[in-house]
Amino acid sequence: xxxxxxxxxxxxxxxxxxxxxxxxxxxxxxxxxxxxxxxxxxxxxxxxxxxxxxxxxxxxxxxxxxxxxxxxxxxxxxxxxxxxxxxxxxxxxxxxxxxxxxxxxxxxxxxxxxxxxxxxxxxxxxxxxxxxxxxxxxxxxxxxxxxxxxxxxxxxxxxxxxxxxxxxxxxxxxxxxxxxxxxxxxxxxxxxxxxxxxxxxxxxxxxxxxxxxxxxxxxxxxxxxxxxxxxxxxxxxxxxxxxxxxxxxxxxxxxxxxxxxxxxxxxxxxxxxxxxxxxxxxxxxxxx
Amino acid sequence: xxxxxxxxxxxxxxxxxxxxxxxxxxxxxxxxxxxxxxxxxxxxxxxxxxxxxxxxxxxxxxxxxxxxxxxxxxxxxxxxxxxxxxxxxxxxxxxxxxxxxxxxxxxxxxxxxxxxxxxxxxxxxxxxxxxxxxxxxxxxxxxxxxxxxxxxxxxxxxxxxxxxxxxxxxxxxxxxxxxxxxxxxxxxxxxxxxxxxxxxxxxxxxxxxxxxxxxxxxxxxxxxxxxxxxxxxxxxxxxxxxxxxxxxxxxxxxxxxxxxxxxxxxxxxxxxxxxxxxxxxxxxxxxxxxxxxxxxxxxxxxxxxxxxxxxxxxxxxxxxxxxxxxxxxxxxxxxxxxxxxxxxxxxxxxxx
Numbered sequence: 026x027x028x029x030x031x032x033x034x035x036x037x038x039x040x041x042x043x044x045x046x047x048x049x050x051x052x053x054x055x056x057x058x059x060x061x062x063x064x065x066x067x068x069x070x071x072x073x074x075x076x077x078x079x080x081x082x083x084x085x086x087x088x089x090x091x092x093x094x095x096x097x098x099x100x101x102x103x104x105x106x107x108x109x110x111x112x113x114x115x116x117x118x119x120x121x122x123x124x125x126x127x128x129x130x131x132x133x134x135x136x137x138x139x140x141x142x143x144x145x146x147x148x149x150x151x152x153x154x155x156x157x158x159x160x161x162x163x164x165x166x167x168x169x170x171x172x173x174x175x176x177x178x179x180x181x182x183x184x185x186x187x188x189x190x191x192x193x194x195x196x197x198x199x200x201x202x203x204x205x206x207x208x209x210x211x212x213x214x215x216x217x218x219x220x221x222x223x224x225x226x227x228x229x230x231x232x233x234x235x236x237x238x239x240x241x242x243x244x245x246x247x248x249x250x251x252x253x254x255x256x257x258x259x260x261x262x263x264x265x266x267x268x269x270x271x272x273x274x275x276x277x278x279x280x281x282x283x284x285x286x287x288x289x290x291x292x293x294x295x296x297x298x299x300x301x302x303x304x305x306x307x308x309x310x311x312x313x
Numbered sequence: 314x315x316x317x318x319x320x321x322x323x324x325x326x327x328x329x330x331x332x333x334x335x336x337x338x339x340x341x342x343x344x345x346x347x348x349x350x351x352x353x354x355x356x357x358x359x360x361x362x363x364x365x366x367x368x369x370x371x372x373x374x375x376x377x378x379x380x381x382x383x384x385x386x387x388x389x390x391x392x393x394x395x396x397x398x399x400x401x402x403x404x405x406x407x408x409x410x411x412x413x414x415x416x417x418x419x420x421x422x423x424x425x426x427x428x429x430x431x432x433x434x435x436x437x438x439x440x441x442x443x444x445x446x447x448x449x450x451x452x453x454x455x456x457x458x459x460x461x462x463x464x465x466x467x468x469x470x471x472x473x474x475x476x477x478x479x480x481x482x483x484x485x486x487x488x489x490x491x492x493x494x495x496x497x498x499x500x501x502x503x504x505x506x507x508x509x510x511x512x513x514x515x516x517x518x519x520x521x522x523x524x525x526x527x528x529x530x531x532x533x534x535x536x537x538x539x540x541x542x543x544x545x546x547x548x549x550x551x552x553x554x555x556x557x558x559x560x561x562x563x564x565x566x567x568x569x570x571x572x573x574x575x576x577x578x579x580x581x582x583x584x585x586x587x588x589x590x591x592x593x594x595x596x597x598x599x600x601x602x603x604x605x606x607x608x609x610x611x612x613x614x615x616x617x618x619x620x621x622x623x624x625x626x627x628x629x630x631x632x633x634x635x636x637x638x639x640x641x642x643x644x645x646x647x648x649x650x651x652x653x654x655x656x657x658x659x660x661x662x663x664x665x
Contacts (some may be wrong), residue, residue, distance in 0.1 A: 074409070074412065078409040078412045078413055162522075179475070182523045264524055279382045280382065281650075281653070282409065
């Protein structure tokens with residue numbers, strides 16, 4: 026009786042405590058994120074007038090226009106598939122590095138990890154300019170290709186440049202996410218597979234890959250979200266030829282001053298992110 | 314304890330004294346929003362500082378903005394409690410701001426100089442008046458192109474394949490080029506159709522290296538990343554000097570079109586009387602001449618020209634007013650979306 030009387034108020038109090046502890050962050054989120062997003066959603070139903078004005082009338086025009094206009098449908102499709110392709114490329118080039126890092130030990134591992142993270146210490150703008158210097162028509166990469174007699178297609182101010190730049194910029198995120206998800210990969214399981222006569226490639230496909238799938242899913246989600254929302258690299262390396270959701274939002278909000286359309290596209294990006302999160306949770310549930 | 318009390322008392326006295334003096338000075342702090350970077354640098358030196366010298370009781374704070382859109386965004390956000398007294402921004406954006414009731418009326422009661430402004434600087438339906446004229450020019454790298462081009466046609470020259478830098482629409486440099494190309498291709502009235510201009514630009518597309526030069530249009534050409542391109546005259550003239558002659562600037566023989574920056578009084582601005590005084594000064598022949606001398610924007614006050622050195626005036630469009638295509642930016646705003654659509658569907662894809 027006494028014990029029950031003691032525990033009952035305690036559980037009530039801990040619930041209260043949870044509310045008190047969650048309140049500040051909930052408030053910050055509500056003011057700093059939820060309200061602005063709702064405001065953005067409201068703008069997406071306003072009408073834009075010539076020259077950048079906003080008329081305070083309710084209209085579906087922005088949304089229906091988006092779905093009727095082949096340019097925007099192509100824009101949405103392009104953003105999604107380019108981001109998916111970049112995510113896949115980032116995964117393929119990052120996976121061996123992450124696996125090697127996972128297996129290395131001691132100070133060597135620390136050194137390599139720092140090496141992988143170090144690009145994050147430089148801003149994406151600087152790294153993008155670095156790529157521009159390397160990949161321009163008279164840059165070292167194309168000069169080398171020409172020197173050895175290989176075809177030297179223009180790698181800058183087009184989709185190829187955006188692809189190369191974004192892949193490099195996203196690699197550290199992918200490697201870190203993969204390493205975080207490699208916890209279940211026990212070296213003894215691999216050894217067991219090899220002693221039981223499995224070839225290295227069979228060990229990889231049957232043992233290593235399935236065990237690292239959670240890390241792959243996490244890395245892909247992270248890189249996809251970052252790729253869809255990336256703005257600086259496509260803007261600097263795309264040469265105005267690559268139309269993506271993020272660059273279009275910038276153009277509509279800052280250059281054309283069509284805030285209603287920019288808001289509509291922003292909400293659309295949120296919907297794409299929601300879909301990506303949903304796909305991620307489905308994949309995770311399957312894995313478990 | 315008494316020591317502390319005394320210190321506290323002295324602090325109170327000092328504080329109330331400073332509040333007293335601040336009270337008199339505060340009403341006369343005028344905040345002017347305008348472009349950041351070299352515009353701010355030169356405008357503060359040529360206009361703001363002389364104004365403050367002549368009016369010691371007024372301080373003017375230049376509030377830097379990256380572009381007109383951001384200025385409009387800030388004015389919108391502050392609509393219920395404005396912190397900015399006057400704003401310098403592009404005329405078509407000022408039209409939107411007027412439509413949303415962000416600007417106070419601008420007429421000869423604000424400044425008598427308005428009567429002396431060129432007609433292009435007085436725009437019906439906009440609560441702001443022209444404060445600078447700029448015009449589109451041809452830019453080229455003097456190391457790569459020895460003979461200065463004299464025509465826009467140089468952009469179409471196959472010698473410069475993949476060497477041309479054009480800021481595409483919706484940037485208004487692209488819009489201005491469309492109107493110029495339209496005139497070159499025989500189009501008569503751009504408000505009716507720009508089809509001839511668009512056709513002509515289709516032929517330009519394969520020559521283009523980038524449709525989005527960064528960080529601006531001037532740097533890639535002075536560094537030689539691109540050979541030739543388009544840009545605004547005032548900034549080009551300043552960067553031409555700074556580049557040590559690597560950046561060449563030409564006003565082509567076919568003429569060009571104006572970009573107009575206007576100045577407007579923010580409705581309900583905190584220091585409206587002093588702000589009016591500043592706007593009046595900004596439109597005066599002296600201030601107009603000083604800014605042209607510093608940064609080569611053409612003056613909007615017709616009485617400013619005699620006060621400007623011959624060398625400076627030759628580097629603006631003031632000497633070739635008759636060659637300018639009269640662009641009505643308020644009309645262009647109505648067809649801008651349609652032009653953008655055509656560029657994206659027909660012109661830019663040809664350069665892939």
